[in-house]
Amino acid sequence: MNIPRTSYPRVVIIGGGFAGIALAKKLSKQEVQVVLLDKNNYHTFQPLLYQVSTGGLEPDSIAYPIRKVLKDFPNFYFRLANVEAIDSEKNKVKTNIGNLKFDYLVIASGSVTNYFGNTDIEKHSMAMKTIPQSLNLRSLILENFEDALLTSDLNERNALMNFVIVGGGPTGVELAGALAEIKKGILPKDYPDLDTRLAQIHVVQSGDCILKGMSAKASQKAEDFLEKLGVNIWKNVRVTNYDGKTVTTDTDLTFETATLIWAAGVKGATIKGLDSRDFITKGHRIIVNAFSQVKGFNHIFAIGDVACMITKNFPDGLPMMAQPAIQQGEQLGGNLLSIIEKKPLKPFTYKDKGAMATIGRNKAVVDLKKWKFQGVFAWYVWMFVHLFFLIGFRNRMVVFVNWVYNYVRFDREARLIIRPFKKRNP
Amino acid sequence: MNIPRTSYPRVVIIGGGFAGIALAKKLSKQEVQVVLLDKNNYHTFQPLLYQVSTGGLEPDSIAYPIRKVLKDFPNFYFRLANVEAIDSEKNKVKTNIGNLKFDYLVIASGSVTNYFGNTDIEKHSMAMKTIPQSLNLRSLILENFEDALLTSDLNERNALMNFVIVGGGPTGVELAGALAEIKKGILPKDYPDLDTRLAQIHVVQSGDCILKGMSAKASQKAEDFLEKLGVNIWKNVRVTNYDGKTVTTDTDLTFETATLIWAAGVKGATIKGLDSRDFITKGHRIIVNAFSQVKGFNHIFAIGDVACMITKNFPDGLPMMAQPAIQQGEQLGGNLLSIIEKKPLKPFTYKDKGAMATIGRNKAVVDLKKWKFQGVFAWYVWMFVHLFFLIGFRNRMVVFVNWVYNYVRFDREARLIIRPFKKRNP
Numbered sequence A, B: 001m002n003i004p005r006t007s008y009p010r011v012v013i014i015g016g017g018f019a020g021i022a023l024a025k026k027l028s029k030q031e032v033q034v035v036l037l038d039k040n041n042y043h044t045f046q047p048l049l050y051q052v053s054t055g056g057l058e059p060d061s062i063a064y065p066i067r068k069v070l071k072d073f074p075n076f077y078f079r080l081a082n083v084e085a086i087d088s089e090k091n092k093v094k095t096n097i098g099n100l101k102f103d104y105l106v107i108a109s110g111s112v113t114n115y116f117g118n119t120d121i122e123k124h125s126m127a128m129k130t131i132p133q134s135l136n137l138r139s140l141i142l143e144n145f146e147d148a149l150l151t152s153d154l155n156e157r158n159a160l161m162n163f164v165i166v167g168g169g170p171t172g173v174e175l176a177g178a179l180a181e182i183k184k185g186i187l188p189k190d191y192p193d194l195d196t197r198l199a200q201i202h203v204v205q206s207g208d209c210i211l212k213g214m215s216a217k218a219s220q221k222a223e224d225f226l227e228k229l230g231v232n233i234w235k236n237v238r239v240t241n242y243d244g245k246t247v248t249t250d251t252d253l254t255f256e257t258a259t260l261i262w263a264a265g266v267k268g269a270t271i272k273g274l275d276s277r278d279f280i281t282k283g284h285r286i287i288v289n290a291f292s293q294v295k296g297f298n299h300i301f302a303i304g305d306v307a308c309m310i311t312k313n314f315p316d317g318l319p320m321m322a323q324p325a326i327q328q329g330e331q332l333g334g335n336l337l338s339i340i341e342k343k344p345l346k347p348f349t350y351k352d353k354g355a356m357a358t359i360g361r362n363k364a365v366v367d368l369k370k371w372k373f374q375g376v377f378a379w380y381v382w383m384f385v386h387l388f389f390l391i392g393f394r395n396r397m398v399v400f401v402n403w404v405y406n407y408v409r410f411d412r413e414a415r416l417i418i419r420p421f422k423k424r425n426p
Helices: A018-026 A046-053 A066-070 A119-124 A131-148 A154-161 A170-185 A216-228 A322-340 A376-389 A393-409 B018-026 B046-053 B066-070 B119-124 B131-148 B154-161 B170-185 B216-228 B322-340 B376-389 B393-409
Strands: A010-014 A033-038 A042-044 A063-065 A076-080 A083-087 A092-095 A098-101 A104-107 A111-113 A162-166 A200-205 A232-235 A239-242 A246-249 A254-256 A259-262 A266-268 A285-288 A300-302 A307-309 A355-360 A363-367 A372-375 B010-014 B033-038 B042-044 B063-065 B076-080 B083-087 B092-095 B098-101 B104-107 B111-113 B162-166 B200-204 B232-234 B239-242 B246-249 B254-256 B259-262 B266-268 B285-288 B300-302 B307-309 B355-360 B363-367 B372-375
Touching: A010 A018, A018 A033, A018 A066, A018 A322, A033 A066, A042 A066, A046 A131, A046 A170, A046 A376, A063 A066, A066 A076, A076 B131, A104 A322, A119 A239, A119 A259, A131 A154, A131 A259, A131 B076, A154 A162, A154 A254, A162 A170, A162 A254, A170 A200, A170 A216, A170 A355, A216 A232, A216 A355, A216 A363, A216 A372, A266 A285, A285 A300, A307 A322, A355 A376, A363 A376, A372 A376, A376 A393, A393 B393, B010 B018, B018 B033, B018 B066, B018 B322, B033 B066, B042 B066, B046 B131, B046 B170, B046 B376, B063 B066, B066 B076, B104 B322, B119 B239, B119 B259, B131 B154, B131 B259, B154 B162, B154 B254, B162 B170, B162 B254, B170 B200, B170 B216, B170 B355, B216 B232, B216 B355, B216 B363, B216 B372, B266 B285, B285 B300, B307 B322, B355 B376, B363 B376, B372 B376, B376 B393
Parallel strands: A010 A033, A010 A104, A033 A076, A104 A300, A162 A200, A162 A259, A200 A232, A285 A307, B010 B033, B010 B104, B033 B076, B104 B300, B162 B200, B162 B259, B200 B232, B285 B307
Antiparallel strands: A042 A063, A083 A092, A092 A098, A111 A266, A239 A246, A246 A254, A355 A363, A363 A372, B042 B063, B083 B092, B092 B098, B111 B266, B239 B246, B246 B254, B355 B363, B363 B372
């Protein structure tokens, strides 16, 4: 990779997610050369992917060009690259566009869907971790309803109109709520010649509650909200397989569906060279100390979803969410400069800002440290926080316009099959 | 196709473009059953496709769900279908989802890119007639600059940064202007490690002027605007081939480029069964009379780009633009009802509302019947008219927000490679 060597130490950041971008911003005007590598030329605002899948938002308004984030920073380089391996002995990363030496390496590669080794589910189910995946799901949902019109086989029609979401975390809950609102508000008008009341939305949760990471109150209220919207919640049921038609579980329960959405887990997006057992713990995450350093290295770090930092309150590692990622990125920015200037490092302390999830129109749950609330006000807080954390003024404006429009009109106009998924070109 | 027969006569419309939608709206509350067929579930606002290709607008804001247009109309059916053939003897259309009988058939299938038989150009060039094509071009432009960073071969780098647009019609002119603005305003900031001054934009025009259909004044002014923006215009030059690397012409001129955009012509999207010489004229258009009737039929019609309606002022047929399409759709709506009610038909008269094209920021040309003007005011008129003709309040709002943002910030934030084109998955 033809990036000039300067007298500044070179920091290579793998990944332009919340963690990588927060770190880059912190290093923006310092005496370091920063090379940011990402396989996309944009940052994805993952918390709103489910709204892309359900036609509520355009994909472009939750994506932001990484080059634009970096454009005013001197000594910054971006390369569109897939990182294939890390050579920690020679201080080198191998990518599809060549090798790159580093003085400091920060792995901020995020997480990928975890199928727990089930290849059938991986093959037949839909995931929602990236913008293309979310657009594929959007297309599939709409194609299913178009196809439902064409069949006279009642079982097939029902399977096309049934949606099984595996996983009752924020992604599953938010998606289920959005689908329920589409069923109620849009399908009857869009498909007058189809009995869309028969459409079913199922959430299958292996544990005994949804939104496990949140308070009992939030979990219960989210369940109430979903049930009010007509979503079927199946607790203590574990999905065991899916062949593209039938979902089997560890109980007698089965589902016939053309659409299984797998939101049951993620794992760290580890990279060859640092993925041996020495470094990796539960959930394929890289064990790091309080300075985000990978075991055995002073100059290799991991932050965000891919890093497993254990604290007193989080013995399994900090949650794989935006907040820890952003805070770790910012903290590491300061520490990297301290290392270079040979000053003492500051250990990371997590400021738990709470958690929130939206279920639908006027329905959200918010857990703050000292205050837990649900309903309309929570929904406004949820929207405000998400607008605030979106990168870019234009994105905020466009998302805001869409939300106001969708709210006032009970509508979601991005119900477009731009690139068909089922009938995609081979 | 399982569409119930009622006592109302059935009108089948092929295509949900400007013509088809205008007709559908006209028939909305009449005693006819309408079946609209389209291969997409959305209407495309084609005049703004070039802004999608150049990152100025999101694709979703120039697309509109067809089902939403029809949702309040009783007796309306939409089917997502590719029409494969027309059987004019049995009054039947054949589609990929089954056959459909009609009482009245309206062909509003629009136009497709015309490569004039050159398969090399068809294979290697980019077109911009659909949203997926426009997104492909957006990806390719951005991928080219990412790749330009990686090569040390100066010729290759230049080829990656050169853009050759064939055709000096509105599409070619508007795209060239937008690319020139990107070169000036965005590339230097996004690619500080690349000498983007070397990027070249060429417009190759076989005739002796650009914007041929417009006034001499508009044509000259558009040329001045483009030259001011640094676009190279080559007149009286005909592109003869492109092998993916080198563009050859009928002169000594050749271009080395990784991107050839073919905006040199369109042809009617005719359909098997009505595509024999009896019906078709220059540009693969279906000859129709002043009632939009196809020769030899009282109940089969063609409107919009695919129809060739000859008038006194337009001996080669009305131009393939939105205005004739919309007016023909509306007119045919009235005439169809007259036919059913056995009333006399009204011949179509074209209300020429003029033409316009935008070249860039504050630079547009407008030809009205009695007034031709260019520059800043023309640019405002252009924007106003395009906002007005966009379908949907949300789309208008989002486009408006984007335009204001882009204007104030000299920016285009949708420079996102959501689906790579060069490195697309096989």
